[in-house]
Amino acid sequence: xxxxxxxxxxxxxxxxxxxxxxxxxxxxxxxxxxxxxxxxxxxxxxxxxxxxxxxxxxxxxxxxxxxxxxxxxxxxxxxxxxxxxxxxxxxxxxxxxxxxxxxxxxxxxxxxxxxxxxxxxxxxxxxxxxxxxxxxxxxxxxxxxxxxxxxxxxxxxxxxxxxxxxxxxxxxxxxxxxxxxxxxxxxxxxxxxxxxxxxxxxxxxxxxxxxxxxxxxxxxxxxxxxxxxxxxxxxxxxxxxxxxxxxxx
Amino acid sequence: xxxxxxxxxxxxxxxxxxxxxxxxxxxxxxxxxxxxxxxxxxxxxxxxxxxxxxxxxxxxxxxxxxxxxxxxx
Numbered sequence: 001x002x003x004x005x006x007x008x009x010x011x012x013x014x015x016x017x018x019x020x021x022x023x024x025x026x027x028x029x030x031x032x033x034x035x036x037x038x039x040x041x042x043x044x045x046x047x048x049x050x051x052x053x054x055x056x057x058x059x060x061x062x063x064x065x066x067x068x069x070x071x072x073x074x075x076x077x078x079x080x081x082x083x084x085x086x087x088x089x090x091x092x093x094x095x096x097x098x099x100x101x102x103x104x105x106x107x108x109x110x111x112x113x114x115x116x117x118x119x120x121x122x123x124x125x126x127x128x129x130x131x132x133x134x135x136x137x138x139x140x141x142x143x144x145x146x147x148x149x150x151x152x153x154x155x156x157x158x159x160x161x162x163x164x165x166x167x168x169x170x171x172x173x174x175x176x177x178x179x180x181x182x183x184x185x186x187x188x189x190x191x192x193x194x195x196x197x198x199x200x201x202x203x204x205x206x207x208x209x210x211x212x213x214x215x216x217x218x219x220x221x222x223x224x225x226x227x228x229x230x231x232x233x234x235x236x237x238x239x240x241x242x243x244x245x246x247x248x249x
Numbered sequence: 250x251x252x253x254x255x256x257x258x259x260x261x262x263x264x265x266x267x268x269x270x271x272x273x274x275x276x277x278x279x280x281x282x283x284x285x286x287x288x289x290x291x292x293x294x295x296x297x298x299x300x301x302x303x304x305x306x307x308x309x310x311x312x313x314x315x316x317x318x319x320x321x322x
Contacts, residue, residue: 226286
């Protein structure tokens with residue numbers, strides 16, 4: 001298993017191999033995200049029971065929690081790609097990091113907006129400057145910062161390194177988001193899912209949530225691969241394999 | 250279904266505005282995150298294809314010109 005992962009990692013470093021293999025992965029990611037998201041949405045919206053305290057606005061959880069989860073894990077992936085670029089000088093890592101940023105920003109935005117909408121009926125306010133909400137807003141600005149830095153700097157190699165450094169430094173925000181609900185007094189409720197304990201809600205509520213989380217991850221793969229593939233073509237347009245590939249069609 | 254009727258489903262127990270606006274905004278944003286990169290991939294491919302065709306055509310004409318010159322000489 002370890003050996004297999006290692007070969008996969010080395011092969012993914014080759015732009016040609018990356019482009020070819022992701023072409024075969026793409027339909028699977030697409031099918032999985034459509035199926036999972038559709039079933040999770042229908043289940044969560046129409047079949048899951050409502051919360052006895054929050055009523056039906058509780059159903060916002062089915063997008064809010066997956067989006068917030070992805071917002072943080074996409075950032076971690078971007079930082080890991082940054083480390084791979086800086087330490088092992090693998091250029092494909094930068095293509096992945098660049099493709100991750102817009103999805104991560106979108107997910108953070110979704111988490112913030114759905115949280116604000118959810119806040120109105122449950123907390124009576126759409127925004128509070130409390131620890132969880134503020135640290136999520138900082139995450140959103142970190143994403144925007146990475147994207148702006150990429151646009152502002154030339155040449156590409158310099159921009160790539162600067163984005164990697166910013167992404168890595170910003171990781172400090174991730175544990176702050178995670179533990180903000182424990183460290184400070186906040187309106188926000190503690191984590192819905194933990195690895196060690198059984199969820200506090202009944203299965204009829206958390207199973208559709210789990211399906212939505214899986215669907216969001218499949219969606220992430222789909223969106224990132226689409227972005228990464230056009231970026232690879234653009235960066236490699238002078239190389240032989242791109243010419244050969246596009247001439248054949 | 251958890252709801253008794255379709256109208257109750259759309260009403261969401263009075264929370265329709267919150268529930269449906271959250272889902273609509275999120276799905277729209279997710280759809281854009283698929284459509285925009287997809288269109289870009291297609292246009293990148295077409296653009297590079299045209300560029301490569303132009304280059305090969307230029308190579309062909311330049312080689313045929315030098316070929317003719319060779320014959321004349």
